[in-house]
Amino acid sequence: MELIKPGTNFNFVGNFRRALVFSGLLIVVGALSLTLRGPNYGIDFAGGTLVQVRFKQPTPIDEVRKALAGLELGEASIQDFGGNTNGGSEFLIRVPVKGDHLSDFSAQVTSALESRFGKDSWEIQRIETVGPRVGGELRWRAILAVIAATLMMGIYIWIRFELRFGIGAAAALFHDVLITVGALSLANYEFDLTIVAALLTVVGFSVNDTVIVSDRIRENLRKSRRDPLEKIINRSINETLSRTILTTGTAVLVLLALFFLGGNVINGFAFTLLVGFIIGTYSSIFIASPIVLFLQGTAFARAR
Amino acid sequence: MKASLWYRIVGVIVLLAAAFVYLFPSLTSDLPEWWKRFLPSNKIRLGLDLQGGTHLVLTVDVDKALENVLERTADELRREAGEKQLALAQVQRVDKSIEVKIESPEVRSAFEDFLRDNFPNLAVADSQTRNGVAVFSLKLTNIEERRLREFTVEQALETIRNRIDQFGVTEPIIQRQGSQDIVVQLPGIQDPQRAKALIGRTALLEFKLLAELPDAEAYLSGQKPLPPGIEILTGYGGERVGRRVEKTKYLVESKVLLTGDAIADAQVRPGSQLEGPYVALELTPRGAKQFEEITAANVKRRLAIILDNTVYSAPVIQERIPGGRASITGNFDIKEARDLAIVLRAGALPAPVHIAEERTVGPSLGRDSIRQGLISVIVGGSLVVAFMVVYYKFAGVLADLALILNIIFLMAALSALQATLTLPGIAGIVLTLGMAVDANVLINERIREELRLGRTARAAIEAGYERALPAILDSNITTFLSGLILFQFGAGPIKGFAVTLCIGIVTSVFTAVVGTRIVYDWLLAYRKMERVSI
Numbered sequence: 126m127e128l129i130k131p132g133t134n135f136n137f138v139g140n141f142r143r144a145l146v147f148s149g150l151l152i153v154v155g156a157l158s159l160t161l162r163g164p165n166y167g168i169d170f171a172g173g174t175l176v177q178v179r180f181k182q183p184t185p186i187d188e189v190r191k192a193l194a195g196l197e198l199g200e201a202s203i204q205d206f207g208g209n210t211n212g213g214s215e216f217l218i219r220v221p222v223k224g225d226h227l228s229d230f231s232a233q234v235t236s237a238l239e240s241r242f243g244k245d246s247w248e249i250q251r252i253e254t255v256g257p258r259v260g261g262e263l264r265w266r267a268i269l270a271v272i273a274a275t276l277m278m279g280i281y282i283w284i285r286f287e288l289r290f291g292i293g294a295a296a297a298l299f300h301d302v303l304i305t306v307g308a309l310s311l312a313n314y315e316f317d318l319t320i321v322a323a324l325l326t327v328v329g330f331s332v333n334d335t336v337i338v339s340d341r342i343r344e345n346l347r348k349s350r351r352d353p354l355e356k357i358i359n360r361s362i363n364e365t366l367s368r369t370i371l372t373t374g375t376a377v378l379v380l381l382a383l384f385f386l387g388g389n390v391i392n393g394f395a396f397t398l399l400v401g402f403i404i405g406t407y408s409s410i411f412i413a414s415p416i417v418l419f420l421q422g423t424a425f426a427r428a429r
Numbered sequence: 430m431k432a433s434l435w436y437r438i439v440g441v442i443v444l445l446a447a448a449f450v451y452l453f454p455s456l457t458s459d460l461p462e463w464w465k466r467f468l469p470s471n472k473i474r475l476g477l478d479l480q481g482g483t484h485l486v487l488t489v490d491v492d493k494a495l496e497n498v499l500e501r502t503a504d505e506l507r508r509e510a511g512e513k514q515l516a517l518a519q520v521q522r523v524d525k526s527i528e529v530k531i532e533s534p535e536v537r538s539a540f541e542d543f544l545r546d547n548f549p550n551l552a553v554a555d556s557q558t559r560n561g562v563a564v565f566s567l568k569l570t571n572i573e574e575r576r577l578r579e580f581t582v583e584q585a586l587e588t589i590r591n592r593i594d595q596f597g598v599t600e601p602i603i604q605r606q607g608s609q610d611i612v613v614q615l616p617g618i619q620d621p622q623r624a625k626a627l628i629g630r631t632a633l634l635e636f637k638l639l640a641e642l643p644d645a646e647a648y649l650s651g652q653k654p655l656p657p658g659i660e661i662l663t664g665y666g667g668e669r670v671g672r673r674v675e676k677t678k679y680l681v682e683s684k685v686l687l688t689g690d691a692i693a694d695a696q697v698r699p700g701s702q703l704e705g706p707y708v709a710l711e712l713t714p715r716g717a718k719q720f721e722e723i724t725a726a727n728v729k730r731r732l733a734i735i736l737d738n739t740v741y742s743a744p745v746i747q748e749r750i751p752g753g754r755a756s757i758t759g760n761f762d763i764k765e766a767r768d769l770a771i772v773l774r775a776g777a778l779p780a781p782v783h784i785a786e787e788r789t790v791g792p793s794l795g796r797d798s799i800r801q802g803l804i805s806v807i808v809g810g811s812l813v814v815a816f817m818v819v820y821y822k823f824a825g826v827l828a829d830l831a832l833i834l835n836i837i838f839l840m841a842a843l844s845a846l847q848a849t850l851t852l853p854g855i856a857g858i859v860l861t862l863g864m865a866v867d868a869n870v871l872i873n874e875r876i877r878e879e880l881r882l883g884r885t886a887r888a889a890i891e892a893g894y895e896r897a898l899p900a901i902l903d904s905n906i907t908t909f910l911s912g913l914i915l916f917q918f919g920a921g922p923i924k925g926f927a928v929t930l931c932i933g934i935v936t937s938v939f940t941a942v943v944g945t946r947i948v949y950d951w952l953l954a955y956r957k958m959e960r961v962s963i
Contacts, residue, residue, distance in 0.1 A: 126820045131881055179793070229629075232622050235588045250794040252483075252621065254787035259486065268920035274911045281907055319853055322915055326860065326930065329911030333867070333904040340900040353873065368867075368874045375816060375870075376863035379809030383859050386808055388801035390478075390794075391856055396524065 126164050129367040137362045137410055138355050138418055144411035148300055151404075162310065167317035168253045170267070171205010172222035172229040172260035173391050177206065177215065177251040184247075187286045192241035193218065196233050206389070215250070222257050225267065228255070269323040275299060278332040289423075293416035294335045297408040301331045305401040314393040323397035330376070330398075331405025334369055335413045341365050342417070354421050358414050366410075373406040436952045438721050441944060445834075448841035457846060462496040473615045473844045475853030478922050479799055481792035482616040483624065486588070489609045493706040494581040494780035495525060495574065502551065505526045509547055517539060518562065526554060529565040537563050576611070584779045586611050589628055591775035596627055596768075610785060616863045621789045623764065631737050631781050632772035634689030636723070639731040639743050640680040649678050658683050662733070664740045665759045680734050685794075686723050688777075691716025695773035700758065706766040708773065717753025725749040738768075802855035809859050810836075817866060820871050823962035827948055828869035831940040838936040843929065851925030861933030867904070868941035871897040873963055886961045890949050894942070901938065907932050 168175045185203050193201065220230045231252045238247060255263070275298045279327040281289030304323055309320065341361035349357065363409075377399065384395035453473045454460055477484050499522045506527065507520045517540070519530040531537050544551060550573040555566040569577065573916065589611060590603045602614035618624055640659045647653040649661060664677035680951065694711040712720055724732070724746050733743040734757055741759045761769065814832065815823035839858065843850055876893030884892065909931055916927035952958040 128820075131878075174444055174787075177794070179791075200587045229625070231787065231789075232625065235622055248791055248793065249621070249789065250791045252787055252789035254784060256488070256783070256785040258488075259786050266918055270914055274914045277910055277914065278907055281910060318919065318923055319926075322853060322919060322926050324913045325911050325918070326926075329908040329930075330864065332907045332911075336904045337871070337900050340903060344896075362892050364878075365874075371820070371874075372864070372867040375813045375866050376860070378812045378816065379805075379859050379863035382809035382812065383856055385806045386436055386801060387856065387859075388798060390798060390852060391801075394853065394856055421763045 127367070129363075129368055133363050133366065134359065135363060135366075136359060137357050138415050141415035141419075142207060144248070144415070148304070148408070148412065151304045152300070152307060155304055155310060158307060158310040160226065165310065165313065165315050166256050166260075166264075167315035167320075170255075170260050170264045171318040172255050174220040174222075174234075174258040175251070175253045176218045176231055176234045176249065178218065178247055178252050180214045180216075180242070180247045182187075182246060184242075185213075186216065188241075189205070189216055189218070189238075190261070193234065193237050196237050220258070222255075223243060263318065267318070270321065271302060271324055271328065274328045274424060278328060282332070282336065282339065285336075289417050289420035290335075290339045290342075290413075292420060293413040294332055294339075294409075296416055297335060297405075297413035298328050298331055300408050300412055301327055301401055301405045306402050308400045309397060312396065314396060317393070319391070319394045320397050322402065323394045326398060327401030327405055330402055331409060333372075334406055334409035337365050337368065338362055338409055338414055339417075342414070354418055358418055362410055362414060367404055369410070373402055376402050431954055434947065434954060437943065437947050438951075441625060441659065441947065444838070448837050450835070450840040451844040455840075469845070471844060471847055473840065474849045475795075476854065476922055476925050477614060477616055477788070477800075477848045478852045479795045479850065479855075480617055480788050481790050481795040482614065482619040483618050484786075485613040485615075485625065485784060486606065486786035487611045487629070487630070488586075488782045488785045489582050489585045489611065489615065489778075490904040491578045491581050491609050492525075492946055495569070495577060496522070497528055497570070497780070499525065502548070506548065510543065515542060515543055523566075525553070525568065527567040529567060531563045532561070534563075540565070576920060580847045581779045582609055582611070585782060588776050588778050589613065589782075592627055592771055593624075595771045595775060596624065598624070601660040611782070617792070625766065625787070627768050627771060629782055629784065630772055631778045632689065632775075632776045633737055634773060635735045636720075637685060637733050637735055638682045638727060639733050640682050641730065642680060645680055648680055660741050662735060662738055665736075665742075672791050677740075679733060679743060681735070681740070681868070686732075687719055689717065689773060689775075691719065691754075691771055695770040697763070697770050704758055705760050706763050707756050707761070708766055708770050710755045710757065710773065712753035712755065714753070716764070717751075719740070720753055720755065721749060721751045772879060798852045798855075802852060802859075805859050806855065806862070810862050813862055817869075821869075821963055824869075824873050824876070827945045828866055828873070828941070830948075831869060831937075831944045832862065832865055834944055835861070835933070835937045835940040838940065839929070839933050842932045842936060846928075846932075848928045848932070849925050850929070851922040853926035854929040857926045857929035857933065861929065861937060864908075865933065865937035865941060868897075868901045868938060869945060872941070873899055873943070876961060876963055880961065880963070886959055887953050889961065890953070892947055895913075898942070903940065905934050905938050 186203060189203055193203070201218060201220045204217040206217045218234055220234075231254060235249060275295055278298055279291040279295030279303070280292075282294045305324060305327060309316065314320065338361055341364055342358055345357045346363050380395055380399045380402065384399060385393060387395055438934050450468055454470045460470055469492045503520050503522050506529070507517070510517050510520070516531075516533065516536050517529055518532045519528070521528055529540070531540055542551075544553070544567070550570055551567045552570045553565055554568040557564055586603065586605060593601050593603060593613070593615070598615045598618060600616055602612065606612045613628060615621070615624055617830070642648060642656070642659070644653065648655055648659070655661070660681055660683050662681050664679060666677065676760055691712050692710055693713045693716070696709050696711075697706050698709045700707045728746050729750060733740045733746050734755070734789050735741065736757075741757050757769065810832070814829045817828045817832075821827070821828065836858070839861065842848075872893050875897045876889050879889035879892045880886075912927050912931040912934065915930070919927060949958075
């Protein structure tokens with residue numbers, strides 16, 4: 126079976142401008158969503174307390190609200206988490222952080238639930254509490270990690286190939302991260318640590334494609350010194366196209382499995398990877414390689 | 430050629446056997462005795478998010494400890510200056526310094542000598558004269574402050590470790606993080622709230638006298654300002670008034686007569702039906718002597734037993750009490766009494782601790798996560814396996830074999846390195862499944878290209894592997910690098926993901942490049958393969 130017939134010759138580089146407009150649009154839409162709605166930080170970054178409770182019997186959300194009414198929880202929010210797999214109910218209770226130190230909200234919540242529902246009809250699934258200091262630190266470290274990863278990829282490719290390949294790769298990676306973050310905001314996912322882990326993985330995966338294409342460009346440059354660079358880049362992308370589609374395809378297959386079957390906790394993680402991998406594949410074809418071409422003849426390119 | 434092929438076959442078989450040895454303990458619940466004696470018997474370690482448990486980051490309030498030390502030092506300074514007949518107008522703690530006011534100029538020079546001789550841990554940070562009164566601002570020296578901070582965190586760590594040991598948790602992790610944080614991990618714990626209360630409690634035990642003042646009501650209700658040296662503390666129990674519990678309030682003398690340091694042992698005793706269990710204290714010899722003196726001097730007065738500024742009981746001293754025994758009552762249930770005894774035995778924390786981070790996962794959520802993770806591994810894996818066979822026929826079967834081998838090696842490596850498998854870690858395995866075929870895709874595409882150029886099977890296969898290798902290595906090294914950054918950045922579950930990702934990269938390159946090549950070489954050498962099914 127062959128998806129891409131040999132001799133296929135799409136003009137990828139020639140569509141660079143159109144690709145730029147398309148990418149620009151995606152980035153602007155994402156940035157708009159981020160600025161208008163504000164970043165949706167999860168507990169990890171915003172600080173606060175999250176308690177996930179499962180009731181064995183179906184329980185209306187108002188009952189839970191009443192149980193917690195006596196506590197001074199401030200802007201606590203209670204969210205129906207669905208999960209009626211065993212005929213019960215599941216809720217997420219969130220308490221935003223107040224002041225410098227955390228009061229032990231999770232203890233207050235559990236004792237309030239205990240006094241209304243008794244001890245055995247419900248159980249704590251998950252408690253997450255992050256203090257404001259930790260939250261701020263984590264946010265900063267997350268941003269640093271993503272930037273460091275992107276730069277490191279660029280530098281690695283610079284060493285293995287040429288500076289302009291590195292610049293193209295780093296630009297493509299920033300592009301991928303920006304669009305993925307925008308997509309997360311549009312789909313209303315919360316930013317937490319697992320999302321950052323997913324973003325770093327996107328960086329690692331997306332640079333793969335760039336490496337493969339660059340490797341082929343270098344090989345073809347050696348083979349045919351006469352051809353214009355544009356032609357060589359186009360040929361290289363076309364020659365590796367089959368591999369690119371296949372690898373992204375298999376990765377997307379398993380990610381779809383993870384997205385639909387992996388459960389609530391892992392859902393945002395799978396979504397990030399799905400979007401990031403697809404955008405990453407697109408960017409190594411339409412963004413990274415054309416940049417190499419456009420840096421031709423500048424200080425960033427080695428003379429041929 | 431044939432010899433090198435057999436070396437490689439033997440190598441892979443040896444590795445497979447080793448993998449089995451590391452995996453076997455995770456697959457069976459009862460290992461034979463001889464196995465435990467000679468072979469590794471560690472199971473794959475599950476993260477807290479899979480087996481359930483609590484992860485806590487506690488911040489030790491070191492500043493509070495420093496304030497306490499300064500408060501005590503100010504007391505000592507006042508007392509020693511008094512003994513040496515040094516007339517100090519005022520000694521008091523102001524934030525992180527002690528302010529000393531001196532009126533007469535002669536005392537002033539004598540004071541500096543006194544300070545140097547008796548309090549080498551204090552340094553004069555500032556001195557000035559206001560309206561003829563010399564004001565000294567004393568601070569702890571830098572060395573002393575650093576030592577104290579270090580000591581406070583170390584002691585808090587030790588105390589918390591003691592408490593957890595006595596509470597009984599299997600394989601807890603208690604360690605320092607950064608300058609003033611302590612990380613506590615309690616796997617498989619059933620009642621996280623109780624454990625948290627036990628760990629976080631300062632457990633400062635104090636004995637103080639109740640104040641005997643006329644007009645107690647007026648002081649308690651705030652109508653009259655409190656006289657110096659007297660404070661109001663709330664009681665542990667109280668009276669039920671409607672839905673709220675009205676806590677009893679006590680007027681207590683601030684002077685501490687005895688602290689928890691004097692306790693040698695604390696045990697739970699079953700009490701009467703009415704009072705419930707109580708905690709019996711046994712004092713150290715020195716504590717016992719002090720306790721005897723205190724009781725002798727204050728017969729008929731009420732002695733308050735105070736834990737963390739809460740009055741547990743305030744019995745009347747009937748007579749002198751020798752022998753160093755005391756007890757704390759308070760209508761406890763048996764768990765409360767047990768935890769109280771633990772914290773009293775383990776000692777007080779040198780400073781309050783605050784919870785900076787908590788992540789608790791209940792056991793049932795952990796089980797759900799494992800189940801859902803397994804389902805995604807199986808479904809995702811099957812999809813990839815099926816796709817490869819459809820797309821590459823025999824070469825696809827080879828890639829699938831490499832994939833299965835890869836999973837075996839990956840799990841064995843996790844077990845051998847005792848790395849922790851977390852939920853994101855499982856996601857990492859799923860992801861590895863999708864990405865591991867990349868190397869084989871690269872190789873197969875190359876072989877197809879070479880075949881199209883009219884090469885023989887042997888030449889195409891050789892060229893395919895050779896030409897694909899640089900790209901395979903480069904692309905995997907970059908992913909590995911991002912995995913390393915992830916490992917640096919993340920904590921707990923994220924680290925688990927980074928570890929599976931990195932191990933998966935190594936094993937997948939090995940199985941995809943070395944593993945599949947063996948089969949081709951064997952077919953070429955012994956079956957005279959002339960056409961490649963790809």
